[in-house]
Amino acid sequence: MKTWRMGSGDPQRNAQGRLCHLLTLEGLRDVEIIELLDTAASFLDLGSRTVKKIPLLRGRTIVNLFYENSTRTRSTFELAAKRLSADVLNMAIASSSVNKGETLLDTVDNLLAMQVDGFILRHSEAGAAHLLARHLGEQAWVVNAGDGQHAHPTQALLDLFTIRHLVGPIHERVVLILGDVLHSRVARSLIQGLSILGCPQIRVLGPRTLVPPELVHLGVHVFQDDRAALEGVDVLYALRMQKERMDVQPLPSLEEYHRRFGLTPERIRLAAPGAVILHPGPMNRGVELTSELADGPQALILDQVTHGLALRMAVLARLAGGSG
Ligand code: ASP
DSSP states (O other), X not given: OOOOOOSSSOTTBOTTOOBOOBOOSTTOOHXXXXXXXXXXXXXXXXXXXXXXXXXXXXXXXXXXXXXXXXXXXXXXXXXXXXXXXXXXXXXXXXXXXXGGTOOHHHHHHHHHTTTOOEEEEEESSTTHHHHHHHHHTTSSEXXXXXXXXXXXXXXXXXXXXXXXXXXXXXXXXXXXXESOOTTOHXXXXXXXXXXXXXXXXXXXXXXXXXXXXXXGGGTOEEESOHHHHXXXXXXXXXXXXXXXXXXXXXXXXXXXXXXXXXXXXXXXTTSOTTOEEEOOSOOOBTTTBOHHHHTSTTBOHHHHHHHHHHHHHHHHHHHTTOOO
């Protein structure tokens, strides 16, 4: 299976082949993903305890470096680090020297001079996390928390976790990804993760202008007709319409998108009985899906957030060397 490539070598592994950064799911082995999902499962009940902390990363310092907006990813990474007892530095990029022209690598070098252990980076440029990982080598680890339109590996991992935990084995489920695939780092990473775990059918449905034609070469089934796309689907994954990444208007209107591709109670009746709805957030109610569905029993959207916290704990535990 072909995948999106970001230059040569494998910058997320050290010379011994050990994962020392998490930049993309590309090149991960199924056992590595499953180990992360199993570790996340072991952290899941921590949130319902009165004392929600364990000392696994006590004494480690982790920096949240978010150059792009975030609600769920930034706060779950912060909580994940805190629940593992690490110290967390949340860089306020808007009020930092980035506004005086300091580069990403200079900012990081200054933070490194404060002996931090790892960075969680979100950046609008595809490849930013790879650049940082190459710069750091094994001095500190990097987690890619979303780089441009390229990758969002922890989102895909939490989505895989949610499917496996609440729907069933991934190698037995049909998954349909709907909407703005073209601009979506979430879709790219999710397709990679589903393929690695042997999903038997990955389908994509969306306007021609928002579905990259090369997807068919990755073994993805591309649909334009909603009825055919929905038939027999177990997991409906609605993507946000990412207006901020669109240079030209790809559709007549959002109303038209909703009418043709939006999830509605009528439309999901075409899917397999018991089909569930996932969305990475933030949702546009009335565009990607109706409010009735977003708040209904088939939506696992808030479960994704809960699972994201446990999953990010697993990723931090793994990279920071804890036994997790
Ligand atoms: N929150 C996800 C991301 O950062 C999805 C989205 O923004 O649509 O990519």
